[in-house]
Amino acid sequence: MLTNELINHAIPQLQLQDSISRALQLIQEYRLTHLPVVSGNRFLGMIAEDDLFDAVQENGNIGVLQDNFIAVAVREEEHFLTTLKCCNLFETNIVPVINQQNELMGVITASDLLKALGDYSGSNEIGGIIVLEMDRYRFSISEISRIVESNDATILHLNTTFNSESSLITVTLQLNKKEIATIVSAFERYEYTIVHYFGDEKFENEIHSNYRHLMSYLDI
Secondary structure (H helix, E strand, O other), rough: HHHHHHOEEEOOOOOOEEHHHHHHHHHOOOOOEEEEEOOOOOEEEEHHHHHHHOOOOOOOOOHHHHOOEEEOEEEEEEOOHHHHHHHHHHHHOOOEEEEEEEEEEEEEEEEHHHHHHHHHHOOOOOOEEEEEEHHHHHHHHHHHHHHHHHOOOOEEEEEEEEEOOEEEEEEEEHHHHHHOOHHHHHHHHHOOEOOOEOOHHHHHHHHHHHHHHHHHHHOO
């Protein structure tokens, strides 16, 4: 999904000649942290609510705050995940989208981005979640997929995070199957460390408990 597919055209944009009080009114009305500023159609940057508050007693227009503009935006042909960096780095709930001519096409709001992330991660699909932890050398997508697919399930989404302190990789699997007890047991047979799992709790935990009891019996 590209950024131009998430553009929200309902968010107002400011011109240099707009008054500071008008800008603050808009930013509060739309419950935003920033608003984009343009000259004609050319994108100049974002102005923050805090900067508007600091200057609200002034009788000037937005132009006097130009040194405070945040000149950050994403291109319309970029992948939508690039907007996350802007949101996190500048603590903004909008990200401007511009074209090759530096013209403002619109913005992506945090709520639109959150919905897109939900669709992207498969959160709308009903299924189970398994969280594994392993050494980096052990991580193999092909083996993980084979274990899941051999139990009549499919990986809808796979995410990895690396812990620099422990040098371990956390692998989160979202599956198309809610009853995942047999899959959990399969990972344990292959000596994977299971951090969490979420699915059909009653069915899942019963089989999981039985498996542990069997392993304990075999160790005797």
